Every structure is written in structure tokens, then in C-alpha cells.
Amino acid sequence: MLKKATKTSKKRYNINRNRFLQNKPFLLTMAIVIIVIAATTLMYTQIAGLDREILKQKNEIDELNKTMSTLTGEIKKVKSSSQIAEEAMYKLGMIYPSEDQIVYIDSKEEKTTGDINYNVFLSPIVSVLRSFTKD
Known part of the structure; x- marks a missing residue:
């Protein structure tokens, strides 16, 4: 009886092994599909991260442009001779x-x-x- 049990278990193992070998192309296809999906997801996350960095840089550029225009206006205000004369008259009490x-x-x-x-x-x-x- 022992011999029969071992033979039947070997047959079952061989049958399961044969089924696995028969499904090998399907499993290989599934593995390739899973790898492609994982690679696509990874690339999408990297692209989304780069898009966020680009938006941050654009916002920083806009803020710097606003600051530059404000400072340029202040420089023009300081350079104007009428502004200098006005400050000399009212702040320093100077007159012609x-x-x-x-x-x-x-x-x-x-x-x-x-x-x-x-x-x-x-x-x-x-x-x-x-x-x-x-x-």
C-alpha cells in the first residue's frame, strides 16, 4: 500500500507540473504585462513629479518678475529729479x-x-x- 500512495502522489505532482508547463506561455505573457504596467506607472509618476517641479519654477519666475518690476519702478522713482526736489523740500526743509x-x-x-x-x-x-x- 505504501508503494501505491507514493505512485499516486508522484502522478499528481507530475500532473500539476504538466499543467504548469502547459500554462507557461500564459504565465509569461502575464509577467510581461505586469512588468509593462509597472514600468508605465513608474514613468507616469516621474513625469508627474517633473511637471510639479516645472510649475514651481514657473511660479518662482513669475514672483521674481513681479519683484523686478517693483524694484525697477522704485529705482525710476528715486532717480527722478522732481522726486528728489520734492523730498528735499518737504523732508529736509530745503528751498530754492x-x-x-x-x-x-x-x-x-x-x-x-x-x-x-x-x-x-x-x-x-x-x-x-x-x-x-x-x-
């Missing part, structure tokens, strides 16, 4: 001098500066001018 406050000095002729040094009104102006001319 009247005609009687303007003093013209002819720098082409060299005159003796002895009498200017004793003049209370002109000596500060002359000392400032001398500091620029390195005399």
Missing part, C-alpha cells in the same frame, strides 16, 4: 534761494583773498570752495 541770496564768484581771475576772509558772509563760502579745489 532767492536772487538776493545768490552770490556769483568769478574763479577765472585770481584776486587777493585777504579782504574776503574778513567778510562775515563770504568767508564760509570761500572755505567750502577751497576744500573742493585743494588749494
Whole structure:
């Protein structure tokens, strides 16, 4: 009886093995389909990640362009002479001098500066001018 049991189990094993070998093309096809689906899914996730990075970069570029246009406008505002004059008048309290406050000095002729040094009104102006001319 032992021999019969082993023979029948071998037959069953051989039968199952034969069925497996008969389904080999189907199993190979299924394995290939599973590999293709996995590869496609992996590639899709990589493409989706790259799309997200591209959108981030575009948003960053837009923000930088907005910042650049804002800074360019501020630079134009600072460079404008009317803006400088307005800030000098209102923030610093500066005003344009009247005609009687303007003093013209002819720098082409060299005159003796002895009498200017004793003049209370002109000596500060002359000392400032001398500091620029390195005399």
C-alpha cells in the first residue's frame, strides 16, 4: 500500500507540473504585462513629479518678475529729479534761494583773498570752495 500512495502522489505532482508547463506561455505573457504596467506607472509618476517641479519654477519666475518690476519702478522713482526736489523740500526743509541770496564768484581771475576772509558772509563760502579745489 505504501508503494501505491507514493505512485499516486508522484502522478499528481507530475500532473500539476504538466499543467504548469502547459500554462507557461500564459504565465509569461502575464509577467510581461505586469512588468509593462509597472514600468508605465513608474514613468507616469516621474513625469508627474517633473511637471510639479516645472510649475514651481514657473511660479518662482513669475514672483521674481513681479519683484523686478517693483524694484525697477522704485529705482525710476528715486532717480527722478522732481522726486528728489520734492523730498528735499518737504523732508529736509530745503528751498530754492532767492536772487538776493545768490552770490556769483568769478574763479577765472585770481584776486587777493585777504579782504574776503574778513567778510562775515563770504568767508564760509570761500572755505567750502577751497576744500573742493585743494588749494
